[in-house]
Amino acid sequence: MSLLEFKNVTLKFGGVTAVNDLSFSVEDGEVFAIVGPNGAGKSTVFNLISRFYEPIEGSIRYDGHNLLQVKPSGVAAFGVARTFQNIELFEHATVLQNLLVGRHRHRKTKLLSEVLFLPSARRQEIENREKVEEIIDFLDLQAYRDKMISGLPYGVRKVVEVARALATEPKLLLLDEPASGLSVEETTDMRWWIDDIRRQMGITVLMVEHDMALVSGVSDRVLAMADGAMLALGTPAQVQSHPAVVEAYLGKVS
Numbered sequence: 001m002s003l004l005e006f007k008n009v010t011l012k013f014g015g016v017t018a019v020n021d022l023s024f025s026v027e028d029g030e031v032f033a034i035v036g037p038n039g040a041g042k043s044t045v046f047n048l049i050s051r052f053y054e055p056i057e058g059s060i061r062y063d064g065h066n067l068l069q070v071k072p073s074g075v076a077a078f079g080v081a082r083t084f085q086n087i088e089l090f091e092h093a094t095v096l097q098n099l100l101v102g103r104h105r106h107r108k109t110k111l112l113s114e115v116l117f118l119p120s121a122r123r124q125e126i127e128n129r130e131k132v133e134e135i136i137d138f139l140d141l142q143a144y145r146d147k148m149i150s151g152l153p154y155g156v157r158k159v160v161e162v163a164r165a166l167a168t169e170p171k172l173l174l175l176d177e178p179a180s181g182l183s184v185e186e187t188t189d190m191r192w193w194i195d196d197i198r199r200q201m202g203i204t205v206l207m208v209e210h211d212m213a214l215v216s217g218v219s220d221r222v223l224a225m226a227d228g229a230m231l232a233l234g235t236p237a238q239v240q241s242h243p244a245v246v247e248a249y250l251g252k253v254s
């Protein structure tokens with residue numbers, strides 16, 4: 001069974017068809033990339049999975065559930081975490097505090113037991129701290145754990161955003177342009193982080209990315225989109241050499 005399945009999904013904004021009869025599925029444990037020119041519909045796919053947008057047609061299934069019956073606030077509880085193109089962290093909080101916020105969905109204790117700091121709340125806090133420290137070690141963020149986000153270099157913030165998403169212990173991680181704004185060296189590091197997240201943590205990764213070196217280096221399969229529709233789907237090599245993809249990127253050769 002696929003972890004995520006889009007079937008004939010269509011979404012329009014007025015006269016613009018942002019996603020057009022799109023069908024694809026993401027298998028458990030794979031790194032799956034979505035590529036395409038600006039306006040192709042890639043972010044809209046993420047916003048459909050996050051339930052920010054409602055399709056006008058089609059179905060989206062996730063882990064055996066009809067995702068279209070889940071409220072936007074309920075998506076994280078299903079184990080879907082996301083990073084954003086424009087990093088969304090608490091600027092005036094430390095790395096550690098940002099990651100602890102990511103643990104929110106694992107809160108099992110009641111507010112009263114937290115206020116009274118009962119044993120159950122203490123256990124929960126210890127568990128959260130352990131998980132967050134594990135992620136800090138995993139992504140090599142020890143040097144930044146007590147630093148404010150606002151003072152961190154852009155490349156480190158990108159990794160912290162991935163860390164915050166991992167703190168929720170997702171089954172499916174959505175990465176929105178993880179390499180945008182990164183140097184070549186930082187992009188290479190990001191490639192290894194993504195590979196480790198899949199291999200060592202067993203998390204399925206769905207990413208939107210323009211950097212074809214990163215896409216080819218880490219993805220099992222790639223979906224190329226244009227004008228909301230599928231152009232090609234296959235291995236990175238198959239997609240990059242597909243005539244429709246070449247034409248979308250380079251223009252028709254006549």
Ligand SMILES: Nc1ncnc2c1ncn2[C@@H]1O[C@H](COP(=O)(O)OP(=O)(O)OP(=O)(O)O)[C@@H](O)[C@H]1O
Binds near residue numbers: 013018
């Ligand atoms: N909220 C919205 N209201 C109106 N039109 C929208 C909205 N969101 C997206 N669109 C339109 O839908 C189409 C697909 O946009 P989308 O942002 O999904 O593309 P994209 O592939 O992610 O592009 P980029 O690489 O530039 O981020 C575009 O024509 C865009 O202008």
